[in-house]
Amino acid sequence: MGSFAMVQGYLTGYFSNPYxxxxxxxKYSRLLTRQENTVTVSGVTEGVWKDCYKIINVANGSINSIPNIKMDEEVxxxxxxxxxxxxxxxxxxLVKTFGDVPLYTTFYSSADADMMLLRSSAASVYELIExxxxxxxxxxxxxxxxxxAHRITKYAAAMLLTDVYMYQNKYADAAQTAKIVINSPHKLxxxxxxxxxxxxxxxxxxDDLDEAIFVREANATISTNNxxxxxxxxxxxxxxxxxxxxxxxxxxGPSDRFLNIYDKNDLRRQPNQFFHWEYTQASSGKxxxxxxxGCWYWFDEDALLSSGRGTKDWNFYRYAEALLDGAEAIAHTSGVTAEAAGYLxxxxxxxxxxxxxxxxxTVELQSMGKDAFIQECWRxxxxxxxxxxxxxxxxxxxxMFPVVSETTPGKIDFVPLVGATNAAGATFTENDLLWPVATTEIQRNPNLTxxxxYSMN
Structure with a gap:
């Protein structure tokens, strides 16, 4: 089993895990039966909850303490x-995964402190994030x-803020922060x-390409990409x-149907770009x-056949995403301008x-209507x-849910998410938009709902 981010992709039915x-x-994610299997799924969501709050507590400790430490003002x-x-x-x-969550802004150094907070509204969490x-x-x-030195920059923060605005449909704000990144030294x-x-x-x-805005570093001796x-x-x-x-x-594993997101002449669909179907080992001829x-984008010959240690960094945000965000956000607020079309x-x-x-x-895209252009950004x-x-x-x-054609390469339609049928034949309900709070967390904190x-037990 891979990361929780992978598990989220199974919800669409376009990806599967042989294990x-x-x-x-x-399986419960792909078949949309999580609600009937809350306890099992909670074992995964508990990791998300605990890991995020551990880091939040460290961040709170820094935020609470830095003003009281003598140091250079710029540092x-x-x-x-x-x-x-x-x-x-x-x-x-957390807010994307669970909706309303407890909002901690104080550093906890001891379990004796009162940490049994109620869930705060998603709106108040977003207010702090922004x-x-x-x-x-x-x-x-x-x-x-x-x-x-691979530390957080203005452009990484602007990229995350753009993502936050996009997720809330605050497109005017997103257009402005996306432009901060687009006008940065980063480039495709x-x-x-x-x-x-x-x-x-x-x-x-x-690694360290100009396109990489925020990454998780991997290193052979300190922290591999697992x-x-x-x-x-x-x-x-x-x-x-x-x-x-x-x-x-x-x-x-992407399904053949998912690969129909591309038309036949899209470079990204060709062998050894994002995906692949064969490989010949040079040393043995096998x-x-x-x-x-297979997922060529993750293929690492040295790790697989020599070192056993993956060192490729993981790109959380790339300049390509800033262009896509900028194009869509501008279209939502100002229509299909030359600027928006140029980004796409x-x-x-x-x-x-x-x-x-x-x-x-760019000229071709400018002839599209606003809704058609926005959907082209989604594609x-x-x-x-x-x-x-x-x-x-x-x-x-x-x-909205992307309905990828089973027969026509490049054809993707969009239908309302709730009520749509995923690629595994399951139907989305409103309850599928969020994951369950881990039952163990509810046992620890009786103020949680x-x-x-989903089940409480």
Whole structure:
């Protein structure tokens, strides 16, 4: 079983895990039967709850203490901005996952303190998140993430704030913060060619690119990216020589239907861009192949066949997402302007295999109506970030579900999320928009209430 972010993707039915018999939360998510299996699913959501609140408590300790510590004023300002970023980042995860959550702003150094708070409204949680991030944007350095010793920057904070605004449908605000990132030193990675020198292969193999706005670092000796390389292939990969992992499996396996998000000439759909179907080991000549798509975006030859330690950083936010946010937010508030069309055109041009320029695509997009353009932004989000776990957030944010054609490549329609049928044949209800509060957390804190549709026990 992979990360909780992966599990969220199973809700759409477009992804599956062959281990779901052993990891039933994956199955309950795909079949939308979480409510009937609250206790089992709670074992996963408890980890989200505990991990987020641990980090929030550390951030609160910094925020409460920094004003009382003698230090350089600029250093104090930067440290405060970083702490507020991480408090906001984790509260955003909590509020998206559970809705109303307890709002802690005081540092707890002992379990003797009264920590049995009621759930605060999502609105009040968002108010704190926005306040924290506005301060972070103002106080953090205006440099690229890689040029700041991988510490939080103004642009990482602005990107997170944009995400927060988009999630609440505050598109005028989102347009402004997206432009902060778009006008930054960050930029899209370019294609050197349409094969291994493509932008998507650079994103797969190379850290510290100008496109990376906020990442989780991985290192061979301090903190690897865990099992991620093994998720890029199926179990038959173990038949190759000297595989360094005991298990390999595409536990976030995209269905053939999902791959119809792309038309036939989209570079991102071609072998060895985001996905792959075969690999030949140079040292032995042995070949791995499978009829089902593996996730090439996570493939790490050195980790799988040499070191056994994945070192590729994980990109939480990329410049491509800032362009997509900016295009959609501007369209919501000002219509299909040349600016909005130009942002979306940059994403489309990079994936185009026919030599179409950004300028030509911009002109084409400007002929679209507002609603059609916004939906095209949603389609490009699916195509540009298929393996970065954005799909469920986009469903909840837009309250729309992407219906991918089973027969026509590139055709994606959108229908209201509640009442829609996912790709596994299950129907979404209002209760599916949130996860259950872990039953163990409710036992620890009797002031907590459970989300509608889930059990208290």
């Amino acid at each position: 779901e018999g052993q990891e039933p939360t994956c 104090a300002k930067r440290l405060m901005g970083e702490a507020k970023f991480f408090r906001a980042f984790n509260y955003f995860m 306040s924290d991030l506005k301060e972070a944007v103002e106080s953090l350095p205006a440099v690229k993430f890689a040029d700041n 990675v370019a294609n050197d060619d349409l094969e291994m020198g493509s932008a998507y292969n650079k994103l797969r193999t190379t 099992w991620l390389p093994t998720y890029s292939v199926t179990s038959s990969f173990l038949e190759l020589k000297d595989v360094k992992y005991a298990i390999t499996e595409r536990i976030y 070949k791995w192949s499978d009829k089902n798509a 055109a940059q994403i489309k041009a990079r994936a185009n295999m026919e030599g179409k320029t950004v300028e030509a695509i 490009e989000r699916l195509r540009e970030m298929p393996l970065e776990f954005k799909i469920w957030d986009d469903c909840v944010r837009t309250k 459970q989300n509608e549709g």
